Amino acid sequence: MAPELQTESHVNGTSAKNVNGENGTKFPEKDRHSLVLSSFRCLVADIVQQFDGGHPGGAMGMAAMGIALWKYTMRYSPSNPNWFNRDRFVLSNGHCCIFQYCFLHLTGYSSMTKAQLLNYHSKEYNSLCPGHPEREIDGIEVTTGPLGQGIANAVGLAVASTHLAATYNRPGFDVVDNFIYCTVGDACLQEGVGLEALSLAGHWKLKNLIVLYDNNQITCDGSVDLCNTEDIDAKMKATGWNVIDIADANYDIESIVTALEQAKQSDKPTFINCRTIIGIGSAVQGKAAAHGASFGKDDVKSIKKHFNMDPEEHFIIPEAVQKFYAPLLEQGKKLEADYEDLLSRYAKAHPDLAEDFALRRAGKFAKNWEDLIPKIADIKTDNLPSRKSGGLVCNPLAQNINSFVVGTADLSPSVSMIWKDKRDFQHPDLRTECEINGDYTGRYLHYGVREHAMVAISNGLAAYNHGTIVPVTSTFLIFYMYAAPAVRMSALQRLPTLHIATHDCIGAGEDGPTHQPIALPTFFRSLPHVLFFRPADTEETAGAFISALQHFSLPSSQNAVPSHNSTNNSPSEKDPEESEPLTSIISLSRHNLTQLHAAHDKHPLPAALTSRAGVLKGGYTIHDPTDAKLTLLSTGSELALTCSIAALLQEKYSLPTRVVSMPCLPLFDKQSASYKSSVLPRRKMPHAVIEAYTLRGWERYADAGWGMTTFGRSGPGSETYGWFGFEKENIASAVTTWIKEGEKTGDGMWWLGGWTELAEGWKFGGAAP
């Protein structure tokens, strides 16, 4: 049901409750509230009218919530938007961004000038008022818009704050004690990722998280009742939240402030159900028409009349309103100064801890991470699944560097991310039937089977402060499809997050086609600012982690290739984006892989050696016989097979064959033209790729390929490879046939310009190829 509409008596002055409810000291300027609310609402209506587009309704409805937050509740410093211990605000209902932009201007963020504020929906290229809030703008903590992401980010910010407080606070020294405030609309409570995150926040008892629900009961389609009739307060209570219900959040600023104060005392996260009226004061108030369009010039005039503002004036911020917000700039400076003083005293009382905390605030690792990566000499040549290689590389990092916060979507036994003596991040009072070793200082997160929230929460962890926390997530590669929207948001925001994706390709085996990714790598390889690594063995896995960490652009990670790397490849080309963080995914196998970094009995082509330095360039030659007639490219678990095919082609078909490992396509793309053509001499010989995925995208590097043309199949991993023809005799034969057929054309470079799918189509229920 929509909330009851307000009577006129609320509009033209403070409500009866406001006058009688609170004492004067807490709200010294409450006589101005009516004007402050009215002018805010008219300002929003004007700005949205200006270029005839945007989302005015929610911003107008939430005005009182905003004043309660920015004026009376949140601790922040407009002159230093990144002050470390500030409260964080997340606008999960990101389409209401004009709400936040207005408050950034009113409270004194210097970059948000009035001219900028009027750029909302303009043609201005350098606008700081895009259609959804973007993290690059001062005062915006995370980029929101795709619904449900922001609330999950807020949970991540709350985990970060809770964890840092437990780690660094000492009696009398609350060096981390900020709150996370988040506004949500109906949609964030409908989206799965939001529901997952809310459930985790309740489980973790994140008492520093306060969510304000802009309950206007209106969505694009009309009344929320069209698609949602649940009892949200009861649902949130059942999910472990403290719930406060506010009947009038349109005008009653004092009640909202009181609720926020109660929330800060709770031992649970708090959900404040704020009943509002979308587009309040307009002709379409309380209706869907107020959601995502301007009101029209006539209605804007009528809105101003309704709020006792001059209908002929535009973008007015009365002097009294400016005075109302004016003290916040100085208040912020005072908060900062007090905090600096606290840090000074903390440094004296707890010098070691303070030093560590200073490193963390600067985003620097407490230890030199390069020294923690296993050296090539230490890597065994025994067969190993690369998911275990991932553990060999990551576990020492996680164990020794307290910035690492590692989690899994309920696949701890499978993804190898547990290190010795790891401690869980859990509420210290948690008791379970199973053994548990956890409190808020823990750095291992059990996300449950909530992949999407896992990555969205990790975005919040990374956004808390650059480099203070390095979030690592883990699950099967196929389930990163659930999390893909959050991976994209990480990349879009250039958040340094690392994702360990195991059980890649059909090698996942018995779990069958539902669990075998076929096309997903193509997506991640196409996504800007993402490095998708598919290492072939432990050595390449080391390279993938090194490259991922280098591309986080953290202060301590700007070294070049670690000095213990020996390689006959030339140094990595300068990465034009190296100063801006990239998101990384490392894709690993469930099944055993032959180690290829050293010559040994089981190596199918002992001269072809993998190297971590090669990984840093995205692709590199591992075998280059004289008079080569063919280049084979591969990645990950198919590289050893490709080596064996190259050996067979030489032995049986007298076809000298080069082998190229291509663990990271976007990195390879960034190398120089001369390097790329040295690795892939396309105009000198045919190139064919072998990878157990659909091959769309590989045409950039090869002329033909053996890949997947359909979904996978349940069976032991080695059998599934066989069913789809990933066998050396089979592929060697197909490649030679392709070459012979092509040579008949008599064209000197017959192979160029026509992609050849060497693997035939395959159908469920049909015969194996």
Added chain:
Amino acid sequence: MAPELQTESHVNGTSAKNVNGENGTKFPEKDRHSLVLSSFRCLVADIVQQFDGGHPGGAMGMAAMGIALWKYTMRYSPSNPNWFNRDRFVLSNGHCCIFQYCFLHLTGYSSMTKAQLLNYHSKEYNSLCPGHPEREIDGIEVTTGPLGQGIANAVGLAVASTHLAATYNRPGFDVVDNFIYCTVGDACLQEGVGLEALSLAGHWKLKNLIVLYDNNQITCDGSVDLCNTEDIDAKMKATGWNVIDIADANYDIESIVTALEQAKQSDKPTFINCRTIIGIGSAVQGKAAAHGASFGKDDVKSIKKHFNMDPEEHFIIPEAVQKFYAPLLEQGKKLEADYEDLLSRYAKAHPDLAEDFALRRAGKFAKNWEDLIPKIADIKTDNLPSRKSGGLVCNPLAQNINSFVVGTADLSPSVSMIWKDKRDFQHPDLRTECEINGDYTGRYLHYGVREHAMVAISNGLAAYNHGTIVPVTSTFLIFYMYAAPAVRMSALQRLPTLHIATHDCIGAGEDGPTHQPIALPTFFRSLPHVLFFRPADTEETAGAFISALQHFSLPSSQNAVPSHNSTNNSPSEKDPEESEPLTSIISLSRHNLTQLHAAHDKHPLPAALTSRAGVLKGGYTIHDPTDAKLTLLSTGSELALTCSIAALLQEKYSLPTRVVSMPCLPLFDKQSASYKSSVLPRRKMPHAVIEAYTLRGWERYADAGWGMTTFGRSGPGSETYGWFGFEKENIASAVTTWIKEGEKTGDGMWWLGGWTELAEGWKFGGAAP
């Protein structure tokens, strides 16, 4: 908290409650229950031990739930797995599939022989016991495994049944009255897609949906308490469900049956919280170790001793147990016969309705859909956003064909899918503040902001019976990333579903980079069994819908190109997969597009005409001047720009340029080699693609391209195109420079074999290119 472990007294006989609780008539064979339970559990342990892998624990824990369902509750016919009015069972916790396979064998599904049952985790290529249940197998309604999908499918099945019942049932003639039963584990209640679907089921009051929660409190990581401590019963009640709690679901079959009977009487969907013990009877019962691995030979022996079975015998199904299940085959035949009788009487009482119902059961459309597609002569040449073109084509189909069930994730005003006098699918008692015209006969679904559940539910709608319901979903293209795992499940199961994805590419405009897809088309183009269409105007949109419907392989849609199509292209090549349904996505613009199907003043290259017949082949030539020196490829909203570039290249640079429209890459790939080389004469001239996405994958068709190299930006749509250089002068200049530079090499086919990204990199905050 984990449930209390059972005492021995429960194990070796029926519990006290069983003996005293119910009268004998309802459970005539309850004296056999103990043996039936014991032998089932030992059978599961044996089968999983056989090849040393699989998921035994949940299957053993759910044994009593299974007997309550297959023996005492569900109506089905093993000899006719697809009997129309059967109850549907969905194993949302798909990893427990051996549970379902065993019941299919025990109850008499003829294809599930004992030999097949023992194929679980075998190397057998034609196994009917893959690691997760697959829809192609008799008795399996939907393929499950990725957690949360199955429960959402079950909601779709329940919507289908509810809708068909409301449409076709008449007093005394309940021709559709089946129930949907679904088992879930902890994970399906954690996954966002599951939570979204549960919320909708509560809203829609789907009283024919009964969910049994296998509450064993164990996940891969250990106790569920590690990641979830919410009050699930209270949460489900708040979500609008009837909740029943069963303290002992390990042995107490009668209580489960009684709960199921109560559930069938409820006016809401019912959630039965069944407390079970994972791996009951094993040494690791109640522990995570019982979840996803065999028990080991010694423990299997000890399990058998525990259950009074012979430890030295394997795969035993005692004769008494066979007798217990034996009547079900005949019972099923009787149900079928009764139903046939009912249908006969229905045909006499309601002949018109019965005829329509028969068409629906056969998956045939009530009207000839080809006649409903706008003819080319009826299409105007006015500028139109292709999202509106989508409405022009789809609305008549939806209005006139009662198989169409159309829905949106709360974007009704934006996606143009509402037809005249559409009726909502809603509980008839629903009242809202807004106007509503809905009951269960309605065919328009308000899914709320729940994209993932929307598509997963549509999979259930399609899976109810082939072609009976054609589900259409709609939202912005970017939000199909949220739904991608369900789109993939549709493709994997070859379900005929249609998805209308509007606001594609940077043309989405002011909403900014969070709402502008950049890489998503590459993914959908790479996914097997998916047709991703990006039509350029209304004519191509008509072609996209025709092709999508043709590829649904419905009985009435096997016609060739509709006869009213005139075209100078040759008929579509035979599609080797045409007998198997494909999933389609039609990607449409927010902004106005020039109509290109006819010559007119605003057409940038009036000789270049789009055609629906061309769309059916995936790609086709629209402009082919003599002595052409270059081919430009494009799709969707960039095709008109590409035409204007071709015109400019001719005028200003005297470069005769071919133009190819490529609305559906996978369809084009299926054409003959001769057709493909006629459209794309790669070895005769350079080819360049123009599309506002990252271009990975286009190398299959072109040598160079102007696309996106980073995320988008907020601004009016025309401005965002400009910022990223999508302007005719700009691209024409880049293309000619590329050609001139290449020609310097003196190589006759310099353009082949080296991909050229014509658009330069672009950075947030940097200057526009």
